[in-house]
Each structure stands twice: as C-alpha cells, then as structure tokens.
Amino acid sequence: MVCTTQHVIAAMRAAVRAVSENRDELVELDRAIGDGDHGENMERGFLAVDTQLRLVSPGTPAAVLKTTATSLISSVGGAAGPLFGTAFLRAATAAGERETLDGAAVAALLRAALDGVTARGRAERGDKTMVDALAVAVEAAERTADEGTGPIGVLRSAATAADSGARETIPLVARKGRASYLGERSAGHLDPGARSVALLLHAFAETGGDR
Amino acid sequence: MVCTTQHVIAAMRAAVRAVSENRDELVELDRAIGDGDHGENMERGFLAVDTQLRLVSPGTPAAVLKTTATSLISSVGGAAGPLFGTAFLRAATAAGERETLDGAAVAALLRAALDGVTARGRAERGDKTMVDALAVAVEAAERTADEGTGPIGVLRSAATAADSGARETIPLVARKGRASYLGERSAGHLDPGARSVALLLHAFAETGGDR
Amino acid sequence: MKKIINDPADVVVDALRGMAAAHPDLLWVRTDPAFVTRSDSPVRDKVALVSGGGSGHEPLHVGFVGTGMLDAAVPGPVFTSPTPDAVQTAVREADGGAGTLLVVKNYTGDVLNFETAAELVQAEDVGVRTVVVRDDVAVRDSTDTAGRRGVGGTVLLEKIIGAAAERGRDLADCHATAQRVAENVRSMGVALSAPTVPHLGEPSFTLAEEEMEIGIGIHGEPGRERVGLESADGIVRRLLEPVLEDLPFREGDQVLLFTNSMGATPLSELYLAHGIAERMLADRGVRVTRRLVGPYVTSLEMRGMSLTLLKLDEELTRLWDDPVRTPALTW
Amino acid sequence: MKKIINDPADVVVDALRGMAAAHPDLLWVRTDPAFVTRSDSPVRDKVALVSGGGSGHEPLHVGFVGTGMLDAAVPGPVFTSPTPDAVQTAVREADGGAGTLLVVKNYTGDVLNFETAAELVQAEDVGVRTVVVRDDVAVRDSTDTAGRRGVGGTVLLEKIIGAAAERGRDLADCHATAQRVAENVRSMGVALSAPTVPHLGEPSFTLAEEEMEIGIGIHGEPGRERVGLESADGIVRRLLEPVLEDLPFREGDQVLLFTNSMGATPLSELYLAHGIAERMLADRGVRVTRRLVGPYVTSLEMRGMSLTLLKLDEELTRLWDDPVRTPALTW
C-alpha cells in the first residue's frame, strides 16, 4: 500500500489526460467569471509536464513533483501557473528523499501544497478560489490518513472532498483572482481553479498507488 | 395652360415632400448597389431648397430653378448634388427671362437639364444612371409638347416615361457612378438616381401648372 | 446600432470638436462649413495641400493635417463628398499665395464637387491644380466607366506631396510629383464585416459568419466578390497578387508596403498579415524598403484590411522620410 | 470566428514576426521565448524598463518598445501572463547594468509570474524593482481582494518612466517616480461588444443590441454592471465621474486626459467622446493640459472605450513631453 515513483509518474500522466479531456469545461467555467483561458492554461501546462517527464525520467517522487512544478511555472503563465507550480514545488520539498509514499505522506504533501498556494496567492477559504477545494481535500486526506488508510484511499477521500469544496464555491462572492472584479456577479458560478483541483485529485486517485 | 413662378415654386415644394417621403426607398436602393446615402443626400438637398426658396422669394421661373440648383450644389455633396444641381442650373438658363412656361418650354428645360447632366457626368444611356430615366423623359416630353399639350401634360408624360426608364435600369450593368464598382453584381437592381428623377417629375406633374 | 454618439445627425461636427480639443497645437477646426487647417495656416509662399471627402475614413483626411502633410482637410457627411463651397472656404484659409493642390479620391461625387470647387477657387485668382487618386485594382480600369476608386494610396500621396510642399517646391512640381505617386501606387482590400452609417442605423451589407468580401471599397459598398473566409495566408495572397500584377511590380523593385486596417481589425492581426505580405514579396524579389502599418484609411467599424504598394525611387523615398507632424502620422 | 490569422495557436508569434518585419529599425524580436527589445538593447548604464502581460492588448506592450519608453516587452499568450523564464530572458537582454524596473499590471497571474521572474533575475545579480499599476476604479480598492486591475494608466506610466530612464535617472528614482504616477492615475472602461480569443473561437460574453457593459476589464471578463446603451454624453459621464471622485481630482488640478479605444471603436467616435470629456472636465474646473487619444490599450476587437486621468505636476509633464520613438507612440 505505497506509492512508488512509477505510480507518481502514472498519476501525473492521468492528470495530463484528465486536464485535456476537461479542457472545454474549464474554459466555460472561466469564461463565466474570468477570462476564459483556464482550460487552455492547464492543458498547455500539463502537456509541458508530459513532455518534461519523458525527457527527464525522474527517479524519485520528489523529482516527479519538481519536474511537474517547473514545467507548470515555465509554461502556464496566468494565475494558475505559479499557484499550481508552487503547490507541486512544496509537495516535492515535503516528499524529500523518500522512495515511496504511504497514506500519511500523501496527506503531508497535500498539506504542503496548500500552504504553498496560500503563501503565494494569499487567498483564504471562502474567497472562491482553488484554495476552497484544496483545503477541504487536505482535511479529508489527513483524517483518512490518520485512520491508517493507504495512499489511494487518502487521495480518493481528498478528491471527493475537493468535489464538495469546489461545489461550495458556487454561491460565494469572489475576493481573489479575476472573478473578484465581478463583485456580486461572481456568485452562482463554480470556480474553475477549484474544479481543476478536484480533477487532478480524481486523476491521481485513479492511478496513484498500489490498491 | 401655362406654368407661373408660383407654380414652379409649388412644384419644388412638392418635390421636397416627395423626396422626404421616399427617403427610405432611395436609401435602400442605394444600399443595394451604392453606399446607401442617396436618400439622405436628396433629403438634405431639398430641405435646403425649401429653406432657400422661403428666404429668397424668387420672382421668375428661372430664379426658382437657379435657387434650387445652388441650394443642391451647396448642400448635397455626393454625385447627386452636382448632377441635379447642374440639371436645374441649365434649366434655369433655358428658362431665361420668361415669366411663364408652356408645354414646349417645359420640354426645352428638360432637354437642357439632360444636356447638363451628361456634360457633367459623361454618362451615356445604358450606363445605369439617372440619365436613363431623364433621357426617355425628355423624349416623351418633346413628343407630347409637339402635340401642343400644356406643361402639366408634358410633365405627366415625362414622369411616366421616367418610370419606365428607371425600371429599365434594373437589368443593366452599371458603367458610371458607385454602382460600377460592383460590375456584374450591379445587374438586377434599380438605379437610385433614376428613381429620383422619376420621383421629382411626378411631384412636378402633380402641382406644376394650370390644369 | 451600437455607437458612442449623441445625435446621429451631428457625428461629423461632434467628432471635429473632439479633434480640436485633442490637438490644439496642431489643428484649427471650423464647423460651418466643416473643415480643418493647420494651426499655422496659411503658410506664406508654400503650396497648400488640401484634401477632403466623405467622413467615416478617419484618420483620413482630418488626421493628416499638420506640418509636412495637409494644410487643410474638408470632411463631408459620412461617406458623402463635401460640397464645393466648403472646399472653397478651406482653400481660402489654407492658400499661402503659392497655389493649392487638391487631392481627390476618384469617386464621381468627390470628383464633381472638387471640380466645381476648383472653378470657384480659380475665379478668386488662386492657382489650383488637382490630382485624382485611383489606386484600387479591385475595380476595372477603364475610360468608359467611373474608373478605379481612390483608397489607401491617398495617405502615401498626401505624406509625400506634403513633404514636397514643405520643402518649398512650386505648384507645378508638387502636381507632377503627385501624378507620379498616383501612377505608381496600387491597392486592394477585403472586408470581414460591414460598417454601419450612423444616420442609417443598419450595416451596409451582411456577411455570413464564414464569408468575406474581396475587393471591398471604403464606403460600405459591396466588393467584387464574396468568398468563404480563408487563412491569413490566403487572404493576403488574394490582395497582393492582383496588386503586384497590375502595375506590374517586378523583381528588384523597391516598394513601400502599406498594410491598412479598415477600422476594427486588431493590430495583432494587421501585423500578422503584414508579416505574410513581406514574406510573399521577398519570395518574388520585390524589395520592401519602407512600410506603414495601421488603421489609416478606414470605413467606420468595418473589419478587414487593405494592402497598398507604392513603387519607390530615391526622390519619393526621401520625401517619405521627411519629418511629418500630424495627429495620425508623426516622425 | 472572423479573424485574419493562420493557426490560432500561433497568433502571438505570427504577429511578432510581422512587427519585426514592420519595424526593423526600432525592434528586435525573439519568438522562443517570445519577447521584444529595443534594437539598440541593452543600453549601457541606463535603467531598463521592462513590461509584459497577456497578448491581445496591442499596441500594449510590444508597440511601446523603443527610445524613451520600454527596453523590452514580454507578451504572453492571448490574455494570459507570460511565464517567469520569458521575463527573465528579456531582462537579461535588456538590462544595461543600471538595473531593471518591471512594470506589472495588477492581475494575480501577472503579479505572481513577474514576482517569480524578479526572484530569478535578482539571483543573477541584476538590480530589479517592480511597480504595479492598479488604476481601474471599476474594481473596489481593497486589501483583502485581488484589488484593482491595471489598465490605461499603464501606457502613461511607461511613457513617463521611459523618459526618466532615458534621462539617466537611477533605478531608485525611476521606481519612486513610477510609484507617483501609479498613485495619481485612474481609469474606467465600457464595452459595447465582447472580444473573441482566437483559440476559443467564441466571444467572451454576449451583449444584446441595446446593452453595454460598464466597468469592463481588458480580458473579456465581464464588467461591473450591464446597462442599456446610452448617448455619448451618458457614457462619458458614467466613466468620468467615478474616475474624478476616486483620487479625487479637484478644481484647478492639471491633468492628462487619455481617451482610449478598446480596439474596434472608430476614431471618430473616440474623438467625439474625448470632446465631451474635455467639456465635462472644463465645467468642473479640472484643467486638461495634456491628452492622448487612440487605441493604445485594447482588448482584441472589443468595441468600447476607457477614460484615464493622470494628475500632472511639472516634472511629470516634462517627462511626458520628452521625445519618444516606438511603433505606436512617437514625438
């Protein structure tokens, strides 16, 4: 019940597919309360991740995560690039030298990712951003990990929680990111970044570890 | 059976009304094969004519026609301004010192107008311009005048002939004016300037002389 | 109709008032009749360069009034030539004693009204000459028709002859040089959408989502043919080839390439098209030595572009490079 | 989608190639990563002024590279901030040893990416400072939100600080002056139609025939409120009043009035609106001493406009008047 480097790579490949398949949904969500590029941004970013992972053949989970981070930072632009980039960078740091990740480690990585995003973007919960999905995901992951669940179970509970965290952004009035320019008119729409968090976690959960 | 200065003024007033009432039709015709301003141009011109006639109170048919000409020239712009302006200017010259106009005089004035338009615009019959309506109108006017008909009868036959002259422009390919830029695509549309000639002649015929 | 205007009947004069406010150092604006002169007009002993035509093509002509270009511009109503008296009044204000050259785009209305204006001006003992620009190869060149329209080439001519006049050349020289420019310039345009004349309130024609109009004029009049929308490569080729063939422009020729927006084309698309045109010209060995890219001869909010080529020689190049200071063109 | 483009994925680079062809004397263009520098870059011992941001706002920023304005501009994909490495590479090429000032419009993406770029650059021992432009009064100014967007004010800042750098002022001075400009400039915009991002193929939002969007941004994001279309007087008042109240601008203040087109607004409408704004300002005793009118901060083919007011003092006025030579701004 641990997650190897190959699993992390497979998880990232699943994320690449998930982002591409859901590109149009992300575009539509961002069009409603942003500038409509979030699907493009994520797709461009994860295609770069895909390419880099092939070129680099990283040898540890941390190396996979770091390659992911730098690929995102140097290809996405927009708000999502530095934020997801920082998230993966912090997760890489948290992974350290480990060769495999157990459930607790996965939860710790997610916590580190969340800390990175909030340090960078200064968004709080309720600001209608990716933080709203990520924060509840981290809490669910920690709860599940505490129960001794393996990495895949931890990711599954994180993904499910992220779904509801994302859904909960719908009624909110945005206070960060582009949607904040809309004021009250941002209410009634799902935050695209929060949706991306859920998408990524679901992709990771499907392939992210030994069952 | 003669036409006095007052009749000529009344005829011009009728033209003012006719142009205003048919402004939109002229716009539509010009939109199809030109730049859509012919209705505006004619209306602006004849409103200026109306104003000037009130200010000037011309004392002879020639003076009415000259006031009309200069008002058109200095207010219309576009192709129609100088062309109709020249037409009325030449008609004024042809009217000379006459206090009244009989049928033959009206026919002579129309002939002078036509000569003016062709001298200015260098269009020939069949080029799909106002000349196509005016030329057949002049011929009809001359025929009717030769039969000893009065001014109103002459104008009526001119107007009726102008109608068919205008209609005959429909199949033609334009060789002069803006419609010529369309080449073959100008066929199938009534020439707006030809329509204006018919409109003016009908207006004159309704009020243009002792019955 | 979506426009930032007050009364549609007043758009020309209201816009002129805004120009006057925006360029107090460059322009002197009158509204009845409507015309614009250089703020230092008349310039003593300099040939006056005066142009005009229907409004709706801004910055043409009013935006080209200033040092090194036009002395006066006479805007008519939208898409309608100004009247002779307006032109006459403008010439009276602009003429500095060395005569006036009228720049007229070849439209029946413009030609006839400026013709009358020239007669009126001559009667006041002002030396006056006229150059007629007819550069649009979309229209068949023929003496038994109205002939070719004046489009993008007008700007190039006004810049070059403005420089000639500024250098103190006399009327005959300015006129001869203007003729030379007119003979060596060719253009062709395309529309992706139609303009809407303010007082008409509706677009002049309708194009389906996947259509474009090739050989478009600048007055909302339809073009030569309607075809399916193509890539930028295809569009540029459709404009450039008839232009090249017409003069013709040959291998080794030095040219000025003017890539013009019809109004609503984003600058990025315009540069993109310009880059393609430069490449196609390079492939044929035609040497682009000067260029102009921007919205200079527009048709209200029409989307589309035109390409203009002017064959250059040393003298025309020098005059093009001379300083110019107007609202729309400055170097 | 009606655009003059080839592959939608290549629009940014294809447009840059066209710019390179159009302005060989002014610009040096690179495409991987995409950025533009002055042709004489790096300028020894001059503070380098570097900006960038999403594409689609042309001429911002690439059209403002040249003498007296930007040393380099880094265009991202359409409406998307460039990445840190692109900015880093551009700074490397532009920095002449006196440090670099980054001009960033206040959008989360731009701020974060330029922040990272600044860190990377600093690690290479280049002195770097950042000024963030946040002039859009349509957005509530608050520390617990993303805060105000950077819009029209950016051009004015780039021109003025470009002049300061050209005069040889040091990085601290350029930065302080830039802050002063940023603090004294306010803008607000309106859209009459939406832009279409090339690779999306559909307009970013839909406005009915009689609607306009007040407080619009420049990225196709909807604005603050949607209201019925009004006369030019009404539109200008809706933009000008919140701008005036915000700083606030007071009777006797000297200001630069910048009337900006969002892309597809005809120049005549823009001048018309400018004239109204000048009149309204005169009525309140605010003195317009400098002005800029044109499409300078656009949003692709969006129809609409923005008004920007900058409170001037003698120094800012002098810097504004300094010569500038770029593709889009020259005097």
Ligand SMILES: Nc1ncnc2c1ncn2[C@@H]1O[C@H](COP(=O)(O)OP(=O)(O)O)[C@@H](O)[C@H]1O
């Ligand atoms: N300050 C922030 N903190 C956390 N997330 C943010 C912040 N600002 C924006 N986001 C997230 O970024 C998403 C938008 O990303 P994207 O569309 O790619 O970038 P941009 O807004 O630059 O176009 C939003 O939906 C939101 O979840």
Ligand SMILES: Nc1ncnc2c1ncn2[C@@H]1O[C@H](COP(=O)(O)OP(=O)(O)O)[C@@H](O)[C@H]1O
């Ligand atoms: N050379 C010409 N000779 C005679 N009539 C002409 C000529 N050119 C144009 N016209 C007439 O002018 C009409 C168009 O007038 P108008 O729309 O007012 O001017 P413009 O073409 O300048 O917009 C045409 O329908 C045609 O009848």
Ligand SMILES: [Mg+2]
């Ligand atoms: Mg976005």
Ligand SMILES: [Mg+2]
């Ligand atoms: Mg017409």
Ligand SMILES: [Mg+2]
């Ligand atoms: Mg017309």
Ligand SMILES: [Mg+2]
């Ligand atoms: Mg974006």
